[in-house]
Amino acid sequence: MKVLLALNFFIFAAIQLGLLFGILHYLQGESKSKPNPYWLGALISNVIGLGLFAIGILLTDDIQKVPPIFTLANTLFYAAAILQGLFFYSFNHPVSKSLKWALGISIICYGIFFEYLRLHWTFEARTVFAVSTYAIILAWQIREARIVNRGLALQQLRYFQYAAIGEALFLAPRLVVLFETNLPIRSMEQLPQLLIIFTFGQILMNTLSFIAIWGYWSEKLAIDSRQTEFQNMTFKKLLDERETLISSLLKANKSNTTGALTASIAHEINQPLGAIQINSEYLQKKISEEAVDRDLIKRLADDIAKDNMRAARIIRTLKAIFSEKYDVFPEKVSAVETIESVILLSKSDLSEKHVRVEVEIPNSISMPMSFGEAQQIFLNLINNAAQAFQASTQSERVIWIRGMEDINQIKIRCEDNGPGVSSERAQHLFDLFSGSKREGMGLGLWLCEYIISRHGGKIRFDSAYQGGAAFEITFPKTE
Numbered sequence: 001m002k003v004l005l006a007l008n009f010f011i012f013a014a015i016q017l018g019l020l021f022g023i024l025h026y027l028q029g030e031s032k033s034k035p036n037p038y039w040l041g042a043l044i045s046n047v048i049g050l051g052l053f054a055i056g057i058l059l060t061d062d063i064q065k066v067p068p069i070f071t072l073a074n075t076l077f078y079a080a081a082i083l084q085g086l087f088f089y090s091f092n093h094p095v096s097k098s099l100k101w102a103l104g105i106s107i108i109c110y111g112i113f114f115e116y117l118r119l120h121w122t123f124e125a126r127t128v129f130a131v132s133t134y135a136i137i138l139a140w141q142i143r144e145a146r147i148v149n150r151g152l153a154l155q156q157l158r159y160f161q162y163a164a165i166g167e168a169l170f171l172a173p174r175l176v177v178l179f180e181t182n183l184p185i186r187s188m189e190q191l192p193q194l195l196i197i198f199t200f201g202q203i204l205m206n207t208l209s210f211i212a213i214w215g216y217w218s219e220k221l222a223i224d225s226r227q228t229e230f231q232n233m234t235f236k237k238l239l240d241e242r243e244t245l246i247s248s249l250l251k252a253n254k255s256n257t258t259g260a261l262t263a264s265i266a267h268e269i270n271q272p273l274g275a276i277q278i279n280s281e282y283l284q285k286k287i288s289e290e291a292v293d294r295d296l297i298k299r300l301a302d303d304i305a306k307d308n309m310r311a312a313r314i315i316r317t318l319k320a321i322f323s324e325k326y327d328v329f330p331e332k333v334s335a336v337e338t339i340e341s342v343i344l345l346s347k348s349d350l351s352e353k354h355v356r357v358e359v360e361i362p363n364s365i366s367m368p369m370s371f372g373e374a375q376q377i378f379l380n381l382i383n384n385a386a387q388a389f390q391a392s393t394q395s396e397r398v399i400w401i402r403g404m405e406d407i408n409q410i411k412i413r414c415e416d417n418g419p420g421v422s423s424e425r426a427q428h429l430f431d432l433f434s435g436s437k438r439e440g441m442g443l444g445l446w447l448c449e450y451i452i453s454r455h456g457g458k459i460r461f462d463s464a465y466q467g468g469a470a471f472e473i474t475f476p477k478t479e
Contacts, residue, residue: 049076
């Protein structure tokens, strides 16, 4: 009889231990839904308590004089009930430190009092105390679970309530059977069959309540998984919309930047086209003459070819600006060539504003991006500096672009001797649509930072040594 009773407790302990292992397996995943620590602690306490109780049965000869292991087992059952009640209570109220201390002390007091009953009182008295105390905690659990499920309306929490009510229904008959037993119970064989059935019925309901809460967590996990999937789709959609918006902003900035250079670009293209026209007419005139000067014709043809290449270069530069090429793995572009192409486009505009650009960059310095992206950056920086000179009284207007490199990074600094930027405005230079004359539409510098950071670099504002504004671009040195 003793072995059979112990075996049943071991079986229930094994079932709950399997549940615990399943939870610990899921805890290793990356799910944001983790089991509540109070409930997890309740399950661990209950599993250990069932195991110790089973061992205690095997060590017991006289039920009236049980070994101390029963005190520890019953204290763990009480602690498990308290923790499971806290699990539901934590949904409705914050669990204060004072409450934790109070319940912790109650667990210690429970253990001390049960030990006193074990030493000085009977099996019946211990059972009445344990069942009565457990009934009070169980009523608290059911109440808190009912409050929680009003808001969540989850089926698994409803199952817990059914299991907890079933567990409570098995408690009262245990007391009734004890009171109806006239003689003191001394051995396991004297235990009433109904008392054993009601005890195992209670443990079964207790196990079902743990499974119901596991089901609640699994149900919540499924809901969170669906929400995460929906959030991922939403996030992807937002990213796509962001890329579309940035693409539109890039196009808007191109139009704005090149619009400001329209006169300069027209002048730059008209110069080689005008020269081609003049040389072509002169060449036709010389060819029609009887005495043909071959050296002169060759020089005229060479001049026409050079002017044609100059016009083609300007057109290629413009084409690169309006290219849609924004590679994830871009090529490296020469900083010198990029800046020279931008100066070529801005030449007339800079001359009109009496602005000189001095470039001191080693030919070895390259930028990890496409040619069009690099042009966007320097068009904005040079154009902004040129516009800032309109509010300057400087007789000599200069933009310096210097580059340097070391083992770790490359650095390009663009500065001017214009009026500079106030400390208040400097804090918002890279904000989208910050709006001031230096920033143009409030778009250019934001796009510069976006393009540079996208390729692993940084851009920062600094006051220039000559009193104007400076922008420093850095990229990590890569092979």
